[in-house]
Structure formats: C-alpha cells, structure tokens
Amino acid sequence: MLARVDSTNAEAARLAPGNAGPVWILAAEQTAGRGRRSRSWSSPPGNFHATLAFHPEGTAAEVALHSFAASLALRDALVALTGLPASFALKWPNDVLLNGGKLAGILLESLGRGAGVSHLAIGIGVNLIAAPAAADLDPDALPAVTLLGETGLRIAPQALLDHLAPAMAERIAQLSHGFGALRADWLAHAARLGQPIRARTGQTTRHGTFETIDDTGALILTTSEGRTAIPAAEVFF
Amino acid sequence: MSKHSAEADVAFISALAELLNKNDLTEVSVKREYGENDSLEVRVVKQSNIVQMTATAAAPAIAHAPAATATPAAATVANEDPAQHPGAVTSPMVGTVYLSAEPGATPFVGVGATVTEGQTVLIIEAMKTMNHIPAPRAGVVKRILVSDGTPVEYGAPLMIIE
Numbered sequence: 241m242l243a244r245v246d247s248t249n250a251e252a253a254r255l256a257p258g259n260a261g262p263v264w265i266l267a268a269e270q271t272a273g274r275g276r277r278s279r280s281w282s283s284p285p286g287n288f289h290a291t292l293a294f295h296p297e298g299t300a301a302e303v304a305l306h307s308f309a310a311s312l313a314l315r316d317a318l319v320a321l322t323g324l325p326a327s328f329a330l331k332w333p334n335d336v337l338l339n340g341g342k343l344a345g346i347l348l349e350s351l352g353r354g355a356g357v358s359h360l361a362i363g364i365g366v367n368l369i370a371a372p373a374a375a376d377l378d379p380d381a382l383p384a385v386t387l388l389g390e391t392g393l394r395i396a397p398q399a400l401l402d403h404l405a406p407a408m409a410e411r412i413a414q415l416s417h418g419f420g421a422l423r424a425d426w427l428a429h430a431a432r433l434g435q436p437i438r439a440r441t442g443q444t445t446r447h448g449t450f451e452t453i454d455d456t457g458a459l460i461l462t463t464s465e466g467r468t469a470i471p472a473a474e475v476f477f
Numbered sequence: 478m479s480k481h482s483a484e485a486d487v488a489f490i491s492a493l494a495e496l497l498n499k500n501d502l503t504e505v506s507v508k509r510e511y512g513e514n515d516s517l518e519v520r521v522v523k524q525s526n527i528v529q530m531t532a533t534a535a536a537p538a539i540a541h542a543p544a545a546t547a548t549p550a551a552a553t554v555a556n557e558d559p560a561q562h563p564g565a566v567t568s569p570m571v572g573t574v575y576l577s578a579e580p581g582a583t584p585f586v587g588v589g590a591t592v593t594e595g596q597t598v599l600i601i602e603a604m605k606t607m608n609h610i611p612a613p614r615a616g617v618v619k620r621i622l623v624s625d626g627t628p629v630e631y632g633a634p635l636m637i638i639e
Contacts, residue, residue, distance in 0.1 A: 276605060278579030300569040301631070304606040333604040348606035351597075355569050357608065441573055442626030456571065457604045471603040471628075472573035 241398070246272040248291035249349050252361035255293060256351070259359075262294035266401050273365060275345050276474070281365050282376070288366035288397040292408060296350075296360045297416070303350055303357045305419050305457050307334040308426045309411040310346050310362045315429060316411070317403035318343075318366075322391055329431040331382075332450070332459050332475050336366075337431055341385030343367055364404070368395055380476045419455055427452065432477055437461070439473035446470070559622055559634035566613060566636040568629045572603035576625040584625075586636075590618045598636060601629060612638055 245251050245267040252265055267290070270283035283289045292310075296303045311334035318336065319325045329337045336344040344366040350357040371384035388394055414422050427433065430450075437450045439461055448463035458469040559565055568574070576584040576599050586598050592612040601608045619637040623629055 276602075276607075277575070278582075300601075300608050301571065301603065304570065304572075304604040304608070307604040307606055346605065348604075350606060350608045352569055352601075352608050352610045360606075441628070458571075471571045472605075 242267045244269045244271060246270065247274050247363070248289055249274065249347065249361045249363040252291045252293035252359075252363075253349070253351075256359045256361075259293060262292060264290055264292050264401065264405055266290040266397060268397070270365075274363075275347055275365075281345060282370070282372040283365060284370050286369040286397075288364070288368050288400050290397075290401060290404075291361050291363045292405075293359060293361045296357060299355050300350070300352060300357055301456060303360055304348070305415055305422070306360060306362060306412065307346065307348055308419075308422055308453075308457060309415045310334055310348070310364065310408065311336055312422065312425055312429070313407040313411040314344055314346070314364060314366070314404060316407040317400060318387070320403050320407075321395055321400065322387075322393055324391065327390070328429070330426060330429045331431045332453065333457065337382070338385050338387065338390050340382070340431075341390070342382045343385055343387065343390075362408075366400065368397065368400070382477065419457070423453060423455065423457075438476040439470050440476065441470065441473040446473075450475075559620070559637060560632060562634065562637050564616065564619065564637045564639040565634045566598065566610065566638060568601055568631060568633045568635055569610070570601055570603055570608065571631050572601040572608070572629060574623045574625070574627060574629045574635065575600040575602065575607075576621070576623075586618050586621075588618055588621055592616060592618060592638060598638075599623075610635070614638065 242251070242265065247270050248265045248267050250272070255263065269285045270281070270289045273281035273283035273289060275281045296306065311330050314336050315328050315330060318328055327339055331337055334346040335342055344364065347363045348360060349363070350360045352358070367384060367386045369386055369388045371386045371389070374383060377384060411422065432450050433452070435450060436447065439446050439459060446461060446463055446468065448461035448468070451460040451462050451467065454460055454469055456471070458471045459473065459475070461468050461470055560567055578585070578600070586592055592598060592615065594613070594615045595611045597609040598612050598618070599610050601610060616638040619639050621636050622634050629635065
C-alpha cells in the first residue's frame with residue numbers, strides 16, 4: 241500500500257525485474273494515473289487504484305485474455321460488496337459498468353519475451369466516490385459514475401482489494417484451464433450483446449451488431465460488409 | 478486503330494491505382510480484350526517500405542472487379558519476404574500496432590536508430606492489453622514495416638533490426 245504514486249502500473253514496471261511472485265500495489269492516490277493510450281485517469285484519494293503484477297504463462301495472445309478475467313473478477317468483488325448483481329455489466333473488452341455508466345477502467349501492460357510475455361501488470365481504477373466531469377471526457381464516451389452516487393454505499397479501497405484479490409486469483413485460475421468457461425461467464429454479463437454498437441480503431445469506426453466474442457477474445461461485429469473480428473478498438477454505444 | 482480513347486485508358490489506370498491503394502495491394506496487372514488487335518495490358522506497382530499483410534486476404538475482392546484479373550500481391554513479394562529476414566522482429570499476436578506511447582508523442586524508435594536489447598520498439602494492443610515489444614537484440618533499426626494504429630497479424634514482420 242502506497243500513500244501516493246505516479247501510477248500503480250508504472251510502479252509495477254519498476255518492480256518487475258526483481259519481483260518473483262504475484263504482488264498487489266494499492267495506492268491511496270495516483271498523481272499520473274493513466275488509461276488506454278496514456279489518456280489521464282483521475283485518481284483522487286477515496287477512489288481505488290491498484291495493480292496486480294505477476295509473470296504469466298502462455299503466449300502473448302493468451303495473456304491478453306486476462307482482460308476478461310480481470311473485469312469479471314472486479315464485477316464479482318463489487319457484487320459481493322453491494323449485493324446488486326443486476327446493476328453491474330461488462331463492456332468489451334474490460335470496462336465495468338454500473339447502471340449503464342462507466343464505473344471502472346482496466347489497463348493491462350505486458351512486456352513481450354519471444355512468443356510469450358515476461359511480466360503482466362493489470363491496472364484497475366474504480367470510481368468509488370469521485371468521477372471526472374462529463375466535460376473532461378470524450379463526448380462519445382459513457383457518463384462516468386461512482387459507486388457512492390449510484391448505490392449510496394461508501395466502500396474503502398482496502399475493503400474492495402480484500403474482495404478483489406481472491407476473486408482475481410479465482411478468475412485467473414479459471415483462465416488457466418482454457419478460455420471457454422470464462423468466455424461464457426463474460427458473455428452472460430456483456431452489455432449491448434446483440435445490439436448495435438460502434439468500434440473505433442485508429443481513424444476507422446465500424447458500425448454493426450455486437451454478435452459475440454470469439455475464442456481469442458476478439459469482438460465479433462456484423463456490419464453491412466459481413467462479420468468482422470476486432471482485436472483492438474474502443475467501443476461506443 | 479484503337480476503338481477506345483486514351484482518356485478512357487487513363488481513367489481505367491487511375492481506377493486501378495485507387496483499387497491498389499484501397500486494398501493495400503502492392504501490384505495489380507490487368508489485360509483487357511476490346512476486340513481483335515485491340516487490347517490493353519496494365520501493370521500498376523506501388524513502391525513502398527510498408528508491407529501490408531492484408532494483401533493476400535484483400536486479393537479476392539479484386540476478382541469481383543469488372544473485367545479485371547489480378548495477381549495476388551503476395552506472390553510478388555514472396556522473394557523478399559521481410560518475415561524471413563534474419564533481423565526481422567515479428568508480431569507475437571494479432572492486434573493493433575503503435576509506434577509511440579501515446580498519440581502524437583515521439584515514436585519509440587525511427588529508422589537509423591541504435592537500439593539496445595530489450596528496449597521497447599513498439600506496442601501491440603489486443604483486448605486492451607498493451608504488449609510492449611522489446612528489441613530482440615542490439616542493433617540499428619533498418620526498416621519499419623508497419624504504420625502507427627494499423628492492424629497486424631500473428632507473425633507479421635514489424636521491423637528489421639540489424
């Protein structure tokens with residue numbers, strides 16, 4: 241547990257060379273919290289910012305499936321703490337939504353080594369009590385919500401970690417037996433399945449129906465040009 | 478005498494060039510028979526350091542173009558396949574490639590840059606996992622074979638480091 245850090249993923253990268261086993265880094269505050277493509281992630285005290293760092297087995301493509309394990313584990317922990325299973329949904333690939341708003345973001349960073357990776361950092365940010373204003377977000381993004389605002393529940397970061405750490409260990413163990421069961425669980429909680437969505441990769445935005453995810457985790461979108469598998473994109477509703 | 482105009486030929490050739498770019502091909506050759514002693518043979522080739530691995534997959538789209546028969550571009554680049562180059566860094570996964578840490582930032586490396594073993598040379602993203610790809614050996618970046626923000630296939634050559 242750190243009082244203050246630039247980012248828990250950055251701390252994980254610094255620790256990686258000497259770090260043997262899985263380790264959780266929880267920070268009360270991040271001064272340079274990051275999201276996808278180095279977008280800033282608002283990280284005031286009272287919110288949850290933590291990273292799980294470890295040395296995963298498997299190919300780089302298999303390691304990327306930890307995205308689904310992480311979002312399911314976070315949902316498991318939040319459901320256990322709130323008793324509100326119907327309120328939480330998952331947005332491809334790993335956002336956790338509460339009442340349709342963005343509650344949490346997960347960013348995984350790995351360092352490649354041959355066909356596999358030498359270490360993986362799973363960074364998780366949860367808006368427990370505070371969320372950025374709409375003006376500070378992508379105009380197409382979902383509204384940001386807080387656990388406190390939506391449920392009236394005030395959960396301490398350490399209490400969330402106490403539930404998240406075992407949930408994550410369980411989901412990662414599940415993934416070690418293959419993606420099948422994890423994929424089915426993820427799809428059972430997926431937001432907008434069978435509905436129209438937009439997927440933006442670089443300058444390209446594709447409109448289509450969110451059919452499913454395939455056995456590599458890729459988003460399967462049916463567009464006017466047919467079915468397409470998308471391994472990386474930002475999804476908009 | 479040609480029964481079709483030179484203007485039509487030019488329009489046809491520019492349409493082919495457009496097709497080439499649109500489908501990320503490196504070469505298209507077409508022969509059109511207009512009648513006895515009247516045919517047009519065109520070969521459009523793109524010189525580029527960027528080798529698009531979508532070329533083979535894109536080729537069937539050409540087959541549907543009116544009156545066009547195409548040679549898959551893969552056949553023309555096979556002789557100098559960068560994936561077979563001893564200094565090639567290949568993609569360990571399907572995903573999107575990024576040449577810098579964030580949009581608009583200085584790229585990790587440029588052509589001519591000296592790199593040390595283990596230094597991050599690019600990132601490949603899949604499922605919101607940012608996989609930092611290290612230089613497999615120390616050397617000089619000779620070629621960068623991908624552009625920022627574009628899709629890459631498993632095994633695709635990304636960079637040549639010698």
